[in-house]
Amino acid sequence: MPSALITGITGQDGSYLAELLLEKGYDVHGMVRRASTEKFDRLEHLRDRITFHQADLLDQRSLVDALRAAKPDEVYNLAAMSFVAVSWIQPTLTAEFTGVGVTRMLEAVRETCPEARFYQASSSEMFGKVLETPQTERTPFYPRSPYGVAKVYGHHITVNYRESYDLFATSGILFNHESPRRGLEFVTRKITWHAAAIKHGRRDKLQLGNLDARRDWGYAKDYVEAMWLMLQHDRPDDFVIATGEMHTVRDCVQVAFDEVGLEWERYVEIDDSLKRPAEVDLLVGDAGKAKQLLGWEPTTNFEQLIRLMARADLDLLAK
Known part of the structure; x- marks a missing residue:
């Protein structure tokens, strides 16, 4: 039974990804932050099938402990300060979670489970003031919010760890994806x-x-399948996931x-x-590379x- 650790498992994408992995026979672990009121609304129907670990992207030690306990074959880093509007109100915290937090996670993976396959949730907000249309994996970034800037850092540090330490580290540049769980x-x-x-x-x-x-709006349930497909590919790479509309x-x-x-x-x-x-x-993406190499298309x-x-x-x- 393969095992996976999902950070941000209580969010929209995390809940759909957990469902998908459970359907595929995974041992699913979720990383959650300690809070006075725990929010598991999106996972209520799955809670007894998931092992939860308390950890925080701001705390390196807790990430190492969570990875050691979960022993994952795959790590999906979905946790972030995910609401663009708030990133102007809390720009420094956004940088810590959404940017530097990725480095902490990669360092923890490198220390505890370097053979695990790592997925980083990159974002179309990195393109910002777009320099070409549609946007592809080769389009230059021009972020227009603290969130977008932090995501660019998270994206580049993932590429850097892939090239520096030979980690299987992949980034999915996902365009807007929605659902009733949004x-x-x-x-x-x-x-x-x-x-x-x-x-x-x-x-x-x-x-x-x-x-x-x-x-470019798509369905979150379609997009988490693309995340999984990226980690089944024979080599780590970066992929735009979008509808093209x-x-x-x-x-x-x-x-x-x-x-x-x-x-x-x-x-x-x-x-x-x-x-x-x-x-x-x-923002409108060209997912041609994902279609060609992963066989992924939105449904x-x-x-x-x-x-x-x-x-x-x-x-x-x-x-």
Whole structure:
């Protein structure tokens, strides 16, 4: 039975990845931070099948202890300060978790289990003010947020450890990926939840920032399969994971409100305070390399995804 350790296992991607690995017969271990109120909502149906280890990306010793206990064949580093907007409010903490935390994790792997295969969750936010469209593995980075800058560091340090210490260290440059398990602070889930809440009479408006921002949105369940495929490949490499289709925030609003049977213009208000200090206007990825080398392709398109999320939020709020 292969074993895997997932950092950030309580998040959207971590929960889907845990499901996938359990289906494939893995012994799944999850790294969790100590908190006064533990949040296992996304893992409630899996909790008795996962071994949890308390550790923190800010504490090197705890990472070594967790890896020694888990003895993983694969390590998926998904933990980070994952919300871009907060990275302007807490830029130093974002750098510590999302950037330097990757180095601590790689050092711990190098010390305890250098034969393990390592996956780093890189991000399309690294491209920021894009220098070419679509973005590929060779597109230069131009991050436009403290989060993006920290992700660039995490990405490059992973490449550096791969080349310096011959670690099997791979980075997945994932474009936006969503699901009903997405946090409410993320724009897609904010939209689908509010559409459902307005339908149920629990809210009367939705405030948004930039409706014209364009993104490449995919389904998180598809994207965690790509993570797994990267670690089954015969050599470590970096892969863009994306749908290749671009949609605006406005498109997301239109689909979500259509799914719940409402006219969106009556309920959506623009709030300039919600706009980013430095906007990322468009992101769209070319996943041709992943298709060619890993055989990966997305199975859920944008409209299917937003309708799926809106229906899930209608059901959630109906309860």
